[in-house]
Amino acid sequence: MADKKQKQKQKQKRRRSDSDDESELPFKSILKPDPAILETLKKLLLATTTASSSASKPLTLSDLNLSASCREVADLSLSSVQSTIETLILQVTHSILSGNGFGFQVPSRSSSNQLYVPELDRIVLKDKATLRPFAHMSSVRKTTITTKILALIHQLCLKSIHVTKRDLFYTDVKLFQDQTQSDAVLDDVACMLGCTRSNLNVIASEKGVVVGRLIFSDNGDMIDCTKMGMGGKAIPPNIDRVGDMTSDALFILLVEKDAAYIRLAEDRFYNRFPCIIVTAKGQPDVATRLFLRKMKMELKLPVLALVDSDPYGLKILSVYGCGSKNMSYDSANLTTPDIKWLGIRPSDLDKYNIPEQCRLPMTEQDIKTGKDLLEEDFVKKNPGWVEELNLMVKTKQKAEIQALSTFGFQYLSEVYLPLKLQQKDWL
Amino acid sequence: MADKKQKQKQKQKRRRSDSDDESELPFKSILKPDPAILETLKKLLLATTTASSSASKPLTLSDLNLSASCREVADLSLSSVQSTIETLILQVTHSILSGNGFGFQVPSRSSSNQLYVPELDRIVLKDKATLRPFAHMSSVRKTTITTKILALIHQLCLKSIHVTKRDLFYTDVKLFQDQTQSDAVLDDVACMLGCTRSNLNVIASEKGVVVGRLIFSDNGDMIDCTKMGMGGKAIPPNIDRVGDMTSDALFILLVEKDAAYIRLAEDRFYNRFPCIIVTAKGQPDVATRLFLRKMKMELKLPVLALVDSDPYGLKILSVYGCGSKNMSYDSANLTTPDIKWLGIRPSDLDKYNIPEQCRLPMTEQDIKTGKDLLEEDFVKKNPGWVEELNLMVKTKQKAEIQALSTFGFQYLSEVYLPLKLQQKDWL
Incomplete structure (x- = not known):
């Protein structure tokens, strides 16, 4: 009897909210006190920092003797881009003046x-x-477009301003005809010059937001992401004006969707477990990918990913981790190595007793995407991921992060994530 | 000859950039010095403040003797929402105990x-x-859903937290079956309780960003929007935690699209002409509409809108201005009165010599939407808008804000907008 009372007292002690149904939450009782979980996270951080300092320099193509057979672009300064364009155009001029006409060597993408x-x-x-x-019927238009894009980029370098792809297109609609043409040549030009697309000062619409234990400068303004309320800070579209990152976080939490981000931001999860929370609100955009990589590289923090338990969740993880095919020429600058898959993983569905009605049946297309992923190298190299993905394809079930709301709106921040961290339950 | 030199000197003086093609920009030569334009803006601000203080209290339904025949919700505190729910459920209990079963009076939307x-x-x-x-076959499910939603909202009131519609849905997938059902009842419940949907603490994903001469508090953190770099501040999803707005801006610039927003943010347009720049990146979301209204009401600033010259640009303006049909029960809180249509207006296409190839032909659907808009009351009451829309439908041409890039990437911020402001060219 006394034992029972003791247990009840302990239960009450553990409650973080004044609501009376909290103690009934599944698995809440096995949660250790926060300091114990923080110890786990500190060990993870130490392991990450040690790994990145012992590997000191990340492997490059030339380390692997691949620099002759593979091509990668470098992160160039605006003035380097400018002078590279000038050198290229000088060659073109020489070639024309020597009566040879001109052309461009364009890497195949x-x-x-x-x-x-x-x-x-x-x-x-x-x-x-x-x-x-x-001087060829089949390439005269594309060569003209290439020349025009080079001229426009050169202008951007001189003025040191950023524009969108749409802006570029509208400078000469007659020539470009439709935006896909100017967009494609833009990537060609980055490859030709050997720089990243961001180096061209052409940016995409910003989508991502960041909140938590991070201070950085955006275009000269110092931003403290613990003081950004619930809305967070919009991730700047131009990474080259981002700098001076400092942080006392133990890890970066990469979140697929906005709803989970809002929950964690309102609960100020980053104050309970010091972290930086970042989301691209769905498909990762270039700005968020660059921002995540910059954080990882400068702060040397472990990155834990919270995505839906479906093939697209893993696909998104893969884009952050090893890049998209469309921009493979710039994978070195766009990808963040060693992202851990925290959840929601297919095995979590049973482990956390997600009710049947909160799971969704996978469509034929889902299953096909899942099977295709199993053939991808980046999945294969991680046996844990293969196992999870096999389970997903076998059970034909998927679930969103939001499915956890079935146990209460704050189950994600109060139980699921702390328990995951406590149990080092990432792959 | 001396005269010519003098003019050239003046031209050089006016240049804001070191690039040599700037002085060739169409209409740049008729731009007055900035202080003259600022005078114009100060007059506009004065007129706006005077108008809003003389009208002191905005018209309400009861002023128009419509309060009996029309229904509007009020902006209630969390505790009022809570007690309203409790009163309602008490009535339900009484009704059940007296043997009459129960039901809800639901306003038709x-x-x-x-x-x-x-x-x-x-x-x-x-x-x-x-x-x-x-106790009726046709309504038993919907009544059950309504009761469940009431219980969930009551929980949110007690805990004082915000959740998304998707979170709500996942609390009882078996009952709701699909999210459209819980979403629809959510709006019913707001109408029944006589409060706004935001008062229910159910929020939508944030989309908007704001930058410029505005300081406000987000969940207790003070945000200075002149120090948000180029990315700007993400507009908080929960307006009830936004407050303490102060500003030295002369106007609010409402921008339809992200690309134009980025241009203006990078050029720090708000420092040349003190203003607050806000965008929802396309279709206005509830958070941005609430935020715009709050700025307008608290700061009493004129609002100038920069949208595409197509029927959807005007449609977007109308949603900010007079509300969407779906949420008409809450139009008083969601709409911003007296938004001026600055540009891009159909008449601007010829006025600014936008080249033919940067204009796009309107599709059949575009033309139909345009003609439908001509029948809408909010367009009809503004003869200037009718004229512009008639011109659009007649010429069958549309153009995006980005079309101005044909004159140079900074034409928007360096010439078009300053000239619009100088000429008071808004409707």
């Missing part, structure tokens, strides 16, 4: 020219390139 | 129950309501 390098754990571009001569 | 009130310049709900009895 087709899928047949792409390669997954397991040692680097990302997709890179092979070395195939094609000549784009001006 | 169908389009036949909606009314545009020209004096208020927004859509309101008429007074039709239907009984939703529990």
Whole structure:
């Protein structure tokens, strides 16, 4: 009897909210006190920092003797981009003046020219390139577009301003005809110049937000992300104006969706477990990918990912981790190594007793995407991921992060995530 | 000759950039010095403040003797929402105990129950309501859902937390079956309780960003929007935690799209012409609409809108201005009165010599939407808008804000907008 009372007292002690149904939450009782979980996180951080300092320099193509057969762009300064364009145009002028006309050597970005390098754990571009001569019926338009884009980028360098792809398109609608044409040549130009697309000062619409234990400068303004209320700070579209990152976080929590982000931001989860919370609100955009990588590289923090338990959740994880095929030429700058899959994982569905009605049946397309993922190198190299994905395809069930709301709106921040961290339950 | 030199000197003086093609920009030469434009803006601000202080209290339904035949919700505190729910459930209990079973009186939100009130310049709900009895085959499910939603909202009140619609849905997937059902009842419940949907602490994903001369508090943190770099501050999803707005801006610039927003943020347009720049990146979401209204009401600033020159640009303006049909019950809290249409207006296309190839032909659907808009009361009451829309439908041409990039990437911030402001060219 006394024992029972003792237990009840302990239960009450553990309650973080004044609501009376909290203690009934599944698995809440096995949660250790926060300091114990923080110890676990500190060990993870130490392991991450040690790993990144012992590996000191990340592997490059030349370490693997691949620099001759593969191609990667570098992160160039605005003035380097400018002078590279000037050198290129000087060559063109010489060629014209010597009566040879002109053309551009354009690296191929087709899928047949792409390669997954397991040692680097990302997709890179092979070395195939094609000549784009001006004096040829089939390439005269594309060569003209290329020249025009080079001129526009040169202007951006001189003025040191950023524009969108749409802005570029509208500078000469007659020539470009539709935006896909100017967009495609833009990537060609980045490859040709050997720089990233961001180096061209052409940016995409910003989508991501960040909140938590991070201070950084955006275009000269110091931003303290613990003081950004619930809305968080919009991730800047131009990474080159982001700098001076400092943080006392133990990890970065990468969240797939906005709803989970809002929950964690309102609960100020980052104050209970010091972390930086970041989301691209769905499909990762270039700005968020660059921002995540910059955080990882400068702060040397472990990255834990919280995505839906469906093939697209894993796909999103893969884009952050090893890049998209479309921009493989820039994978070194766009990808964040060593992202851990925290949840929601297919095995969590049973483990956390997610009710049947909160699970969704996978469509034929889902199952096909899942099976395709099983063939991808970046999945194969991680046996834990293969196991999880096999389970998903076998059970034909998926679930969103929001499914946890079935146990109460704050189950995610109060029980699920703390328990995951306590149990080091990441892959 | 001396005269010519003098003019050239003046031209050089006016240049804001070191690039040599700037002085060639169309209409740049008629731009007055900034202080003259600022004078114009100060007059606009004065007129706006005077108008809002002389009208002191905005018209309400009861001023128009419409309070009996129309219905509007009020902005209630969390504790009022809580006690209203408790009173309602007490009534239900009484009814059950007296052997009468129970049901809810639910206001109709169908389009036949909606009314545009020209004096208020927004859509309101008429007074039709239907009984939703529990003991009836056709309504038992909906009544159960209504009761469940009431219970969930009551929980949110007790805990003082915010959740998304998706979170709500997942609390009882078996009952709700699909999210459209819980979403619809959520709006019913707001109408029944006579409060706004935000008062229910159910929020939508945040989309909007704000930058410029505004300081406000978000969940207790003070945010200075002049120090938000280029990315700006994400607009908080929960307006009830936003407050303490102060500003030295002369106007609010409401921008339809992200690309134009980025241009203006990078150029720090708000420092040249003190303003607050806000965008919902396309379709206005509830959070941005609430935020805009709050700024307008607290700061009493004129609002100038920069949208695409197509029917959807005007439609977006109308949603900010007089509300959407779906949430007409809450139009008083969601709409911002007296938004001026700054540009891009159909007449600007010729006025600013937008090249033919940067204009797009309107599709059949575009033309139909345009003609439908001409029948809308909120357009009809503004003869200037009718004229512009007629021109659009007649010329069958549309253009995006980005079309201005044809004159240079910074034409928008360096010439077009300053000239618009100088010429008071808004409707």
